[in-house]
Amino acid sequence: MYKVLLFYKFVDIKYPEREQKTQIRLCQSLNLKGRTIIAREGINATVAGREEDIERYKKEMWDNPLFSDIEFKESASENLPFKKLSVKVRDEIITLKYKKLKLSKKAKYIEPEELYEIIDKSGEDYYIIDMRNNYETDIGKFKASIPINTDNFRDLPKKIKDIKNLKNKKLITVCTGGIRCEKASALLIQNGFKNVYQLHGGIIKYGQKYPDKGFEGKCYVFDGRISIDINSKDRKKIISKCHHCGNLEDTYINCANVECNKQIICCSKCIEEHKHCCSDECVKIKVKA
Ligand SMILES: [Zn+2]
Numbered sequence: 061m062y063k064v065l066l067f068y069k070f071v072d073i074k075y076p077e078r079e080q081k082t083q084i085r086l087c088q089s090l091n092l093k094g095r096t097i098i099a100r101e102g103i104n105a106t107v108a109g110r111e112e113d114i115e116r117y118k119k120e121m122w123d124n125p126l127f128s129d130i131e132f133k134e135s136a137s138e139n140l141p142f143k144k145l146s147v148k149v150r151d152e153i154i155t156l157k158y159k160k161l162k163l164s165k166k167a168k169y170i171e172p173e174e175l176y177e178i179i180d181k182s183g184e185d186y187y188i189i190d191m192r193n194n195y196e197t198d199i200g201k202f203k204a205s206i207p208i209n210t211d212n213f214r215d216l217p218k219k220i221k222d223i224k225n226l227k228n229k230k231l232i233t234v235c236t237g238g239i240r241c242e243k244a245s246a247l248l249i250q251n252g253f254k255n256v257y258q259l260h261g262g263i264i265k266y267g268q269k270y271p272d273k274g275f276e277g278k279c280y281v282f283d284g285r286i287s288i289d290i291n292s293k294d295r296k297k298i299i300s301k302c303h304h305c306g307n308l309e310d311t312y313i314n315c316a317n318v319e320c321n322k323q324i325i326c327c328s329k330c331i332e333e334h335k336h337c338c339s340d341e342c343v344k345i346k347v348k349a
């Protein structure tokens with residue numbers, strides 16, 4: 061069994077390139093793989109490795125004054141869900157490209173315990189706004205939540221007009237591990253939304269505390285696992301459909317036509333019938349290649 065760590069922190073990093081080198085050295089020494097983004101605004105990462113190596117990584121991070129209060133979200137994986145280690149320096153740790161964003165205006169946190177208490181009232185007393193992309197909310201989301209339906213997080217500024225009728229309502233924003241809500245909630249508040257909260261620790265933290273309560277389907281993750289279970293096996297419910305036949309299915313595949321590579325939900329029967337492709341055109345191209 062391997063462990064996967066998901067974490068972020070908004071903190072001033074004066075020399076991102078220096079921190080990049082430190083991270084590469086640390087991860088290599090512990091045989092960790094994953095994806096880390098460092099910017100002047102902080103760090104955002106998913107790293108995976110053997111349990112004892114992950115524990116040492118956490119300790120090393122907590123020993124660093126910059127990261128001493130970092131909150132790690134952990135999950136298990138049968139295989140190492142990354143092939144390599146990537147540590148990059150970017151302009152933002154989660155790309156929104158909204159120049160005037162004031163992160164100091166971000167929403168207050170709502171804890172999983174508080175959401176659990178009121179989860180049955182979503183869509184009445186308050187609204188859960190899911191800030192993840194459509195391919196993520198397709199396979200799993202909170203009951204009665206409103207997906208913001210972006211293809212990419214960068215599209216969010218264009219999408220908030222779709223919920224402008226909720227400007228005076230109580231909103232709770234949610235995402236996988238919380239980082240997108242930090243920016244999304246600030247964006248909403250800056251655009252006149254009056255009563256916004258963000259779920260602390262995201263769906264991952266909530267699901268670990270309260271499986272089988274409020275979340276339906278699977279939680280999409282950005283590593284080799286593609287998705288993880290939030291609910292226990294006997295309470296599983298599939299909410300998405302096969303791209304080809306429409307039967308209930310929650311397995312993602314990438315179209316075998318490498319130029320297309322489109323991610324589709326596909327059942328095992330259709331994987332064979334459509335030769336691992338999204339369309340007849342792609343089957344033809346794949347056969348030629
Ligand atoms: Zn099918």
Ligand SMILES: [Zn+2]
Nearest residue numbers: 315320338342
């Ligand atoms: Zn295709």
